Amino acid sequence: MKKLILTLALVTFVTCFSQKKITITNLTSAAMKIYGIRTKPTTGTYPYCYGYSFGLYSGQSYSLVNNLSTSKFPFYSSPTSLPPIISNLNWKRTNSATSSLNNQTGLSLWNSTIATTQNFSFIDFSIGIINGLPGSFGTFAIPTVNSTTIQNTAAGWEMLYDYYPPTAVNPIAEYVITFVDL
Incomplete structure (x- = not known):
């Protein structure tokens, strides 16, 4: 009985207080841009957040993670992260179909009550260009499987x-997305 209670307590701890880490790596021969990362709430449709654009040159990787909390979505990373964030005010928080707040900082979202209910939902990206119009544009929604490969031949x-x-x-839930040449 003691082992069962300990096991249940450990599973509850890991499930409820897992940190989220998102790592995106560009191993293609071209530069790419992440136009946005979107979150989704644990339950329901709202609120959700969208933002955090950055560029990645060939061979670069970026992890969105913050080690200060084991239960909050990493809306911002350490200031020493490379490549640096393009803008501190590039998150949009959507509270309902008719209400949203533009120009939210990662820190303001981190400190809000929604930070513990947000999960990784999808990314918008472009391969072949960092600034300006998209090159090979795409959206990747997080699937229900733990591993998948998508090709754009x-x-x-x-x-x-x-x-x-x-x-x-x-105890860290980690999402790893790697782009490579065919």
Whole structure:
């Protein structure tokens, strides 16, 4: 009985207080831009957040993670992260179909009550350009499977996605998205 209670307590702790980490790596021969990362609430449709655009040159990687909390969505990363954030005011918080707040900082969202209810939903990206109009534009919504590969043979790249759920050994839920040339 003691082992059962300990196991249930550990599972509850890992599930309820897992940190989220998103790592996006560009291993293509071209530059790329992440136009936005969208969150979704644990339940329901609202509120959600969209934003955090940045560029990645070939061979660069970026992790959106913050080690200050084990239960909040990482709306901002450490100031020493490379590449740096393009803008501090690039999150939009949508509260309902008719209400949204533009120019939210990662820190203001981090400190809000919604930070613990947000999960990674999708990214909008472009391969072949960082500034200006999109090159090979796409949207990737997080699937229900833990691993998948998506190819764009016309554009010459593929995206590899892996999700690592939290465990007792590693309590961080990690999303890893890697873009490579075909």
